[in-house]
Amino acid sequence: NAGVTQTPKFQVLKTGQSMTLQCAQDMNHNSMYWYRQDPGMGLRLIYYSASEGTTDKGEVPNGYNVSRLNKREFSLRLESAAPSQTSVYFCASSGTSGRDVDEQFFGPGTRLTVL
Amino acid sequence: DQQVKQNSPSLSVQEGRISILNCDYTNSMFDYFLWYKKYPAEGPTFLISISSIKDKNEDGRFTVFLNKSAKHLSLHIVPSQPGDSAVYFCAASAGWIKAAGNKLTFGGGTRVLVKP
Numbered sequence: 001n002a003g004v005t006q007t008p009k010f011q012v013l014k015t016g017q018s019m020t021l022q023c024a025q026d027m028n029h030n031s032m033y034w035y036r037q038d039p040g041m042g043l044r045l046i047y048y049s050a051s052e053g054t055t056d057k058g059e060v061p062n063g064y065n066v067s068r069l070n071k072r073e074f075s076l077r078l079e080s081a082a083p084s085q086t087s088v089y090f091c092a093s094s095g096t097s098g099r100d101v102d103e104q105f106f107g108p109g110t111r112l113t114v115l
Numbered sequence: 116d117q118q119v120k121q122n123s124p125s126l127s128v129q130e131g132r133i134s135i136l137n138c139d140y141t142n143s144m145f146d147y148f149l150w151y152k153k154y155p156a157e158g159p160t161f162l163i164s165i166s167s168i169k170d171k172n173e174d175g176r177f178t179v180f181l182n183k184s185a186k187h188l189s190l191h192i193v194p195s196q197p198g199d200s201a202v203y204f205c206a207a208s209a210g211w212i213k214a215a216g217n218k219l220t221f222g223g224g225t226r227v228l229v230k231p
Contacts, residue, residue, distance in 0.1 A: 033218075040124070041223055042204055042221035043204065043206075043221040045218060045219070059220075103161035104217075106159045107158050108157055109157075
């Protein structure tokens with residue numbers, strides 16, 4: 001099992017350009033998430049999808065859109081990139097572990113720089 | 116306003132000694148807490164968790180303590196090993212409903228360096 005995969009690993013954009021970050025999981029998880037990590041800020045939730053066909057805003061959704069394409073795939077789109085969106089982006093998924101709260105499994109991240 | 120805070124950005128400890136990482140939270144609705152470990156250029160990996168109905172959870176060298184009245188939790192690593200050098204994130208979950216997925220709120224992280 002590959003777990004959670006993300007493409008691309010690195011990307012440089014100019015202000016105003018658009019791009020889509022791809023994420024896929026092979027663990028048959030229902031829930032998927034997009035986070036951004038900035039120095040000293042930890043991980044902040046951008047959007048999440050509790051199950052196929054649903055998406056909801058997280059803590060910092062402005063400037064982003066998402067698509068839950070199917071159970072496996074959850075993409076994040078930047079329509080008009082801004083320097084403030086320079087960050088490392090992580091996708092995660094969670095299933096039903098039997099615990100009270102399911103731990104999330106993270107992908108390796110996409111390092112995005114907006115010039 | 117950060118609801119989960121890790122006030123120590125870094126920690127240096129000698130191999131074999133104890134590492135103690137601290138985390139404070141402000142939201143009384145948080146009822147489940149997790150610790151994640153992150154190496155450079157990798158995604159975070161789950162380490163250990165604790166429910167608010169407990170005050171301690173242990174898994175091998177890792178123990179998490181929860182003090183609900185103080186809204187404080189800590190992670191103890193005993194003994195510390197060079198491979199434990201990483202960034203550790205505290206995370207909390209509130210109002211959890213299985214059908215809605217479990218949203219996590221993360222602290223800013225503590226960088227741990229274990230010296231041989």
